[in-house]
Structures are given as structure tokens and as C-alpha cells.
Amino acid sequence: MTVSEEQLQSLFAQLQKRMVDNGDWDKILLTLTRELNEAGWIDEVKNQCKELAKQSNPPMSFQVLLDATTPIANEQLVLFKKKGLIEALIRKSLDAQVES
Amino acid sequence: MSDISDQSEGSERCTHIVEALEGPEKVALSGKFKTASTWYFQRTHDSIHPSKRRKVASPTCGTCSVTLPRPFVCLHCSYSGCWTRGHIRSHLRTTGHFFCADPKTGRVFCSQCDNFILNTTFEGLFSTAVLKAEEAETRFQVTKKTREAYKPWTSDEKDTTALKDAIQIPCESRRGLLNLGQTCFLNVVLQSFIHNPLLRNYFLSGKHNRATCKNTDCTCCEFDNLFSEIYSGDTVPYGPISFLATTWRASSELSGYAQRDAHEFFIAALNQIHATSRGSTNVSCNCIIHTTFLGQLHSEVKCERCGNTTSTVDPMLDISLEVEGDKDSEATLGSCLRRFTKPETLGSKEYSCSKCKQAPHQVTKQLSIRELPPVLSVQFKRFEHRTADKTAAKKIDTRVRFPAAINMAPYTTFVVSGGGKGAMKGKAKASASESFPYPGPDALYEYDLFAVICHEGQIDNGHYTNFARFRQEWYRFDDEKVTPTTLTQCLKSPAYMCFYVKKHLDYKPYMTPTYVLIRETEIVKERQREKEKELERMKEVDNDILATI
Numbered sequence: 059m060t061v062s063e064e065q066l067q068s069l070f071a072q073l074q075k076r077m078v079d080n081g082d083w084d085k086i087l088l089t090l091t092r093e094l095n096e097a098g099w100i101d102e103v104k105n106q107c108k109e110l111a112k113q114s115n116p117p118m119s120f121q122v123l124l125d126a127t128t129p130i131a132n133e134q135l136v137l138f139k140k141k142g143l144i145e146a147l148i149r150k151s152l153d154a155q156v157e158s
Numbered sequence: 159m160s161d162i163s164d165q166s167e168g169s170e171r172c173t174h175i176v177e178a179l180e181g182p183e184k185v186a187l188s189g190k191f192k193t194a195s196t197w198y199f200q201r202t203h204d205s206i207h208p209s210k211r212r213k214v215a216s217p218t219c220g221t222c223s224v225t226l227p228r229p230f231v232c233l234h235c236s237y238s239g240c241w242t243r244g245h246i247r248s249h250l251r252t253t254g255h256f257f258c259a260d261p262k263t264g265r266v267f268c269s270q271c272d273n274f275i276l277n278t279t280f281e282g283l284f285s286t287a288v289l290k291a292e293e294a295e296t297r298f299q300v301t302k303k304t305r306e307a308y309k310p311w312t313s314d315e316k317d318t319t320a321l322k323d324a325i326q327i328p329c330e331s332r333r334g335l336l337n338l339g340q341t342c343f344l345n346v347v348l349q350s351f352i353h354n355p356l357l358r359n360y361f362l363s364g365k366h367n368r369a370t371c372k373n374t375d376c377t378c379c380e381f382d383n384l385f386s387e388i389y390s391g392d393t394v395p396y397g398p399i400s401f402l403a404t405t406w407r408a409s410s411e412l413s414g415y416a417q418r419d420a421h422e423f424f425i426a427a428l429n430q431i432h433a434t435s436r437g438s439t440n441v442s443c444n445c446i447i448h449t450t451f452l453g454q455l456h457s458e459v460k461c462e463r464c465g466n467t468t469s470t471v472d473p474m475l476d477i478s479l480e481v482e483g484d485k486d487s488e489a490t491l492g493s494c495l496r497r498f499t500k501p502e503t504l505g506s507k508e509y510s511c512s513k514c515k516q517a518p519h520q521v522t523k524q525l526s527i528r529e530l531p532p533v534l535s536v537q538f539k540r541f542e543h544r545t546a547d548k549t550a551a552k553k554i555d556t557r558v559r560f561p562a563a564i565n566m567a568p569y570t571t572f573v574v575s576g577g578g579k580g581a582m583k584g585k586a587k588a589s590a591s592e593s594f595p596y597p598g599p600d601a602l603y604e605y606d607l608f609a610v611i612c613h614e615g616q617i618d619n620g621h622y623t624n625f626a627r628f629r630q631e632w633y634r635f636d637d638e639k640v641t642p643t644t645l646t647q648c649l650k651s652p653a654y655m656c657f658y659v660k661k662h663l664d665y666k667p668y669m670t671p672t673y674v675l676i677r678e679t680e681i682v683k684e685r686q687r688e689k690e691k692e693l694e695r696m697k698e699v700d701n702d703i704l705a706t707i
Contacts, residue, residue, distance in 0.1 A: 075225040078216045083227050084205035085594060092565065096492045098649065101562045105646045117171075119273045139487065 082151040093140040103131045172268050172275035187233050194231045195287045198261035207598040221245035233257040292599040306665045333388050334395035334638035343420040346624040349635050350609040350657050352388050353626040356450045361385040375407045377430035395638035420622055421537045437673035451475045454529035456571040460522050464514035476535035481556045491560040495569045499526050526574035534658040553617050560656050567603040572596050605658035613654040
């Protein structure tokens, strides 16, 4: 059975709403933030943003900066070793939803 | 510690927001902004630290109806939207509304500038609103008291007159220190004090005035002098000669021109400042050192046979960590702290249980932080003395990865001991909540890095340098050489000591210091004695007059 793009999006929206409502979204996000911080990802990305923004005069628009640093940030994620931990937390939350 | 932009530098370029704040929309805009900021803090806090059965409301995008964990709110109407799909910006364009905000960070976006803007008014509103909400959410663990509310300083008449003719000079601390003969260990520690905001504020506000101090060989006077020199605006490297001389006289073990351990000097300096501070005491001292650096370490010893636990609380001025990584992964500050707070099995000879009185038994000891200091100093134990012979010592060069910001909650007694008993009533259904059992708010546990002391080379043949942050810029200090650098360079360096300062300070209610009270009562007593002497003299004069008659 093939699932349409629309159905996928609608499913995602429902699951996300439940996760936000029961607090799991914020908790997992905070855990992810802490792990990324410990791995040095947050500091590295902040530094790249800052150094990039410094070079531009007049100041860059936020969207331009965001577009320039998103690929760099994603690249750095390769070094992030705790991906499995976060995926396990998300799985646990989704399983709890499916059961109820 | 928010970085308030300097208006005179012209960095506040958005005139649209300035105009709007001068017009009739001011109240509505600021009101909406404050409500959104408070609401966002409260919602995130309730999600992560559930203590009541409060329903967590989640807004949806006005355009695509997707749930928004990170909404961007229009400041003119009730619309919220997502950023990534461009909906909030389209809303601003189509409605002609100018401003929206990100209530998580308090940043305001101006559609006419097509950029996020800097505005001191909104920064102030955000800080105040979030702080107020945090204060209401702070729970003491031992009493039912509420947290002391922050009161911003307002100048009274005395202050205004004093400041009227004062000349404002820029706050510049980027000055190198001359090496006076293997004194790089001294220079790096001094730079870490110079860039310590609490120490800086204490000395620059004249709390220890070297002109009126009556101590001899006073370390506080030397610091008062040092701060005046560093912040004078002169950029020629300064030689802390009198400081060195005073230090030698006060701690003879540090005298001489041999290379010393920076950490050893750091502790000696803390003790010297404490000893020469006005009103310092041996118990519950209120001096600048103890209010800045003092925390409490909780040590719990458990007898594995009968489960009896004994705990002690010790004062700590800093934390010394063994350098170790988590099995296969690299050493991080987090992994070192986890090792520090891990239960450790003690040999049965070292402990005898008072309850079960049987031997032999297994005993575990666990450390945790009971009270976090405003400035957290961390030392990595790099110099291993394997034998009593100091020359056989080895240096541990393992790099430790440390962050620019850290949340210390996982290492506090509350969390390490598995959450307070009965402290959390009505816990909401725990899904991922096991990781956040402490009552929060998180701001109380958050620290920012401001200085790093590095050591390169061997124990007896090495060199100390340091990094320090001035506002949001990092600088590298190598004795007299000061160079601008980046955070990345600092985080890559061979760190020996790291200094973190709390992002948000919490306050006790103001109390006049004991020595001031004593001084005032002394003055009153002195006046009384003078009066009595005067009366005595008058009596004698009267008697003399009577005698002659």
C-alpha cells in the first residue's frame, strides 16, 4: 500500500501534535540540545555563524545567514555520535502513542 | 549577562521599531511581547518539569495548521506562524504588520528591515518578563520561602550628585602582563580574576579602597591596584611587581623564580584575598571570595550490607577532576563530571558501618554538588605524582572537550540522589521525564565559560597561556601578548583550568554586613564616651571654682 505525500504529512502533523501536547517534544529536544552541546556541535555552529556574519557589512539578513550555515551545520552532524540515543527516545515516545 | 548593544555605536539600526515605540502602539506591542515571552517560558518549563496537572497548550500555524513547538508571534494581532515555511513573513507582508517576535529568545523581526533587529527596550522587557516567571517557579528544597525578587538599581539623590561630574571611560580589560621571570603561572591566574565579572565589579566599585586600608602586605590592596591599572585604558603591558612582592611575603612557599603550579597559586590567592578582606570570618564568611567561589560538596557513604547511609557536606572553592573519557569516546567535561559523581566502591578497611557493625562489607561513596557557586572553577588533574618523589611526576596530556555553556543540574545532589523524596507532588505521566527530575528553572543551573588556563609542555619545562572572554569576543593572553581569537580556538586549546560564571544570579535579601553594624555601634558608643568625659570635665571645673570660694 503506497502512502501519499499528503497522508504522510498529515500523519506527521498528528504525531507531532501529540508529542508537543504530552511534553515529550520539549524533553527530547532538551536532551538532544545537551548531547549536541557536549559534542561541541553547538559551539562550532555558533562560531561559524558569527565569523560569517562578521565579514558582511552592512549586516546580513537573518535568512541569508540561515541559508549559508544550514549546510555547514548539517555537515557537522556527521561527527555527532549520540544519534542512536535520540532516535531511541523518539521511538519510545511514538510507541507509547501507538499503544494508547 | 545579556549583551546589551551600545546605542552610541550605531548598532541599533532599525528606526521603525524606535518610531513604533514612540507612538500609540507602544503599549500594545510591548504588552503582546511580554505576554508571549512569559507564556513560552511557562509552557517549556511545564513540559520539562511537570509539577501540576497543567494542560500544555500548543499553538498552531495560522496558515498551515501545523503544531508549532517554536512559534513566531505577530506583535500586532493574534497570528502565530512557522518560520521555515515562510508563513510568518508572508503574514507580515500581506497584512502590513511590521513586527513579529521569537518568544524563545525574545528577538524581534522587522519586516521593513527584513531582518531581526537589536533593540534595548525589547531586550529589557524580555529579561524582566522571563526573570519574573523564573522567580515564581523557583522552589527552595529546604524551606517554603519564595525566591528573593530581583530589584534593578535605581539611583537616589546621593548617587545622582556623585555621578554628575563623573567621566565615563570605556570598560577595557585587554592588557597584557609582563613575565617577571617564570611568572606565567601568576599571569594566567590574574587574567582569570581580571575577567571574572563578580571580582571585577567588586574592585572597580571601590569595595576595597587601597587609599584607606590599614593592612600591611594586603593582597586586596594589590588587587585594587591591579584592577585600576588594567581598566585604566592604557594598553602597554603591565608588570605586577608589587603584587608579586606581596604574594611572596604572604606565602613564602610561592617565593623564588621557579615555575609554579597555577592551580596552587589560584588557591593561595583566594585565601589571601579572603584573609585581607574587611569583615571576613572563619565561619559563614561573606567576603567576595566566598560569595563568588564557594559551593558545597555532598558526600554520601552507603554500607551495601545494611543500606545505612551517612552523609557529610564540605565547602568547596573549586572542583578538581580526573581526566577520563567514557569508555571509547573522548574525554569531555561532562564525562569527567559524571565520573566525579559516580558511586565509588571503597575498600572495606576504610570504613566501618555503625549500624550493622559487621565486617567485611562493601561500601560505596558518591559525591554530588549540593550548592552551586556563582563562579565555577574546574581544574583538570594533569599532574600525576605517582610517588612521593616529585621528579617522577607525569603530565596527563589527554585533551578534554569542554563547552562554552553548561547546565550543571545532572551533577547536583538532588539529581544524583534520584530526586527529592516527596519534593515532587503530582508527577505527570513520565515518558522521557526521567532525565529532568529536578524542579528547575533551568536558568539556575546554567553557566557561561569566560576564561581558560592552558598548559603546554612538561611539568618542569612548560608554559602557561590563557583565553578570556570580553563581552562576546575571545582573546588569547600569552604574558604581554594579547591577540584576538575565536571561540573555536579557545575550545581546541590544551585546557588545565576552566572558569564558568552563572548566566543568572540569584539574590539573598539585603542585610547590612556585620562589620558595618559593629562600626556604627562603635561610633555611637564613642560619642557617648565623649559626652560623659565632657560632663566629667565640667564637674571638675565647677568643683575647682567652688573650692576657691
